[in-house]
Amino acid sequence: MNIHISRDGQQFGPYTLEDAQAHLASGSLLPHDLAWVDGATEWRPLSEVVAGGAVLPVGGVACPKCQAPLEADQVICMACGYNLDDPAPSTEEIAAAEAAAAAPVSIPMPFSYEDETANRSAFVNSIGWALIIGAILPVIADAGEWSIPLYDMWVKGEGNEFDGPPPESYKWQTMFGCIAPLVAGAVTCVLATMMHGRDRGGILLSLGLLIFGVGMVIPEAGRFEARAIWDDANATPTTFVVSESGIRFREKDIELTALKDHMESVRKTESNPKVIIRGEKEDTASGAQAIITACTEVGVPRANIDVTDIRGNDVDKDKAMPNFQHRFGNLFYEKLGFKPSDHPITLVLFALSWIGVIVGMKVRSYRPESMVAYIFGLAGGALTIVLWLMPVAGTVPLMLAINSLTSGADYLLGAGLLLMIIFQLGAAAFCFLNQRGIRPSLMKKYSNLGATLMLASVMVGLTPVWGKVIYENSNRQTSLAEDRQWYVKSQLGRVYSGYDAKYQQQQLKGLPSPRAARIGSVFGWLLVGVKYAAWIGGLFMLIPLGIIELLCGQREPDGPAFMQ
Numbered sequence: 001m002n003i004h005i006s007r008d009g010q011q012f013g014p015y016t017l018e019d020a021q022a023h024l025a026s027g028s029l030l031p032h033d034l035a036w037v038d039g040a041t042e043w044r045p046l047s048e049v050v051a052g053g054a055v056l057p058v059g060g061v062a063c064p065k066c067q068a069p070l071e072a073d074q075v076i077c078m079a080c081g082y083n084l085d086d087p088a089p090s091t092e093e094i095a096a097a098e099a100a101a102a103a104p105v106s107i108p109m110p111f112s113y114e115d116e117t118a119n120r121s122a123f124v125n126s127i128g129w130a131l132i133i134g135a136i137l138p139v140i141a142d143a144g145e146w147s148i149p150l151y152d153m154w155v156k157g158e159g160n161e162f163d164g165p166p167p168e169s170y171k172w173q174t175m176f177g178c179i180a181p182l183v184a185g186a187v188t189c190v191l192a193t194m195m196h197g198r199d200r201g202g203i204l205l206s207l208g209l210l211i212f213g214v215g216m217v218i219p220e221a222g223r224f225e226a227r228a229i230w231d232d233a234n235a236t237p238t239t240f241v242v243s244e245s246g247i248r249f250r251e252k253d254i255e256l257t258a259l260k261d262h263m264e265s266v267r268k269t270e271s272n273p274k275v276i277i278r279g280e281k282e283d284t285a286s287g288a289q290a291i292i293t294a295c296t297e298v299g300v301p302r303a304n305i306d307v308t309d310i311r312g313n314d315v316d317k318d319k320a321m322p323n324f325q326h327r328f329g330n331l332f333y334e335k336l337g338f339k340p341s342d343h344p345i346t347l348v349l350f351a352l353s354w355i356g357v358i359v360g361m362k363v364r365s366y367r368p369e370s371m372v373a374y375i376f377g378l379a380g381g382a383l384t385i386v387l388w389l390m391p392v393a394g395t396v397p398l399m400l401a402i403n404s405l406t407s408g409a410d411y412l413l414g415a416g417l418l419l420m421i422i423f424q425l426g427a428a429a430f431c432f433l434n435q436r437g438i439r440p441s442l443m444k445k446y447s448n449l450g451a452t453l454m455l456a457s458v459m460v461g462l463t464p465v466w467g468k469v470i471y472e473n474s475n476r477q478t479s480l481a482e483d484r485q486w487y488v489k490s491q492l493g494r495v496y497s498g499y500d501a502k503y504q505q506q507q508l509k510g511l512p513s514p515r516a517a518r519i520g521s522v523f524g525w526l527l528v529g530v531k532y533a534a535w536i537g538g539l540f541m542l543i544p545l546g547i548i549e550l551l552c553g554q555r556e557p558d559g560p561a562f563m564q
Helices: 017-026 046-052 091-102 113-136 149-156 172-194 198-217 256-269 282-297 331-336 344-366 371-389 397-407 411-433 440-489 498-507 514-552
Strands: 003-007 010-015 034-037 226-231 238-243 246-249 275-279 305-309 324-329
Touching (some): 010 017, 113 172, 198 514, 256 282, 275 282, 411 440
Parallel strands (some): 238 275
Antiparallel strands (some): 238 246
16 A cells, blocks of 8 residues: 655655654654545545554564564554553553543532532521521610510510500501511521531522411511601691890701701601791790791791790790601602502512522532533523613613613612612622633633622622611701700700700700710611621522532532541
8 A cells, every 4th residue: 555644834745654653763754644545535644554454564463552573672552652562551551441431521529518508508697597586686766765576576465665546556468577587587596506418408498488478478477667766746837036246946047048058958858837036035035027028038937937936934845855656668669759569570680699609600610511500601691681771661770770870869878779680790700700611710700600699699789778767867857956956945945054054954844955865866777787798688598508518419428538
């Protein structure tokens, strides 16, 4: 047969098989030179062609590995590099090497047995404690009074420590909504240490489905409502004092321009504001006409403006005292202006994308080869994109966030919504980047980043919005406390002696100071935000947590040392 040789674009030959073997032995031809035989369909290395049609020289031997002809005293095969002095592998070694070559390549576990079991148990335990904290924390509304749901429904009963009608008692549906998270949290904490794998996952998934199932079938059980104490007193009249030196408001002099601006802001917050103008002397009450004009120009009815003199020792405190009452509600939803019944499709998409991304990313951080987790991640990422790019109420949520920032309608709402969208779209991007064929280190990295972004998206979205709630309500409570104290002080006149100061303090007893009102409001609404974030957020983690445990299963120990 004729053999054609090609090396670096140059062709040689043709050679006969004996000539090719001779040139290969002398080094003129190299084993990796490409060779083509008449009638062949492709070029192959010369060593393979020579081995396929080997003709041994006189007194020669063949290479046991590639069957290339060797000289009698030749030790190393020039075709494949095999050393004849090496011991020949046994049959068992050959079989083991073939089995290892045929076995599929498996990705090593990202975590050791100890690390994985500790991480998974810590994650389950944290959700359990979040549910317990959400259940036991009190509710503190604008009144600044504590209301602990678990205590109220069992201990207080129908009693009422305030004037007025007794509070509405807890119904069993509302009690279920308050007690179920506590029971689920306690069970979750116990499972974090007593069970592992699919047994734990089955119980967690059953708890989540039970609580949300009851909430969907019985809406009152899924509203996350609690009884809170509110101040239902009517707004304190805005009081101005007219003296020979000018107009005083909250113990400070005020110009007519600032007075008008203040009343305009009051007019926006109160539907029927009332104004009292007091004169330090009877003849100074006539100076109230300028105040009356400024108030009527901003929309305060003239009938709501009362002109009188300072009463001295006759003090009226009824309009300044708080009126504490109980009422049920979800303070979190009310302050955010959110009604779940108005957004059913959005909530369904959010829940599915939430479950898909968290389950897909967390499971793949423990089991990189899981096809089910890979599908969960892709589905969750796709639903996340649909969620934020699907038109809602005539606009896309992403554009709603951008418009809130650019138009100045609500900077904090726009910033919070935009941060949430960015974080969740980032999590969706990692779901698509986390393919099955990439390096294991990248799989672990993308999985952790995707899960972290999805979990953090809710907190970074709610933080600026709830910060605005705290800021506005604390300002309102501080202003209300100032109005109430000034309403009483304006009836007493100026303080000229220690006796006057002491008498003034006696009259102010029972009214919160502006500083105390601000501190109480900030702390109360911060506590409400923490309570509902742990309450609702913990329940939303039960179903993903159960699915994660079911898919990951029981982790087997790494070696015999762990099984003793």
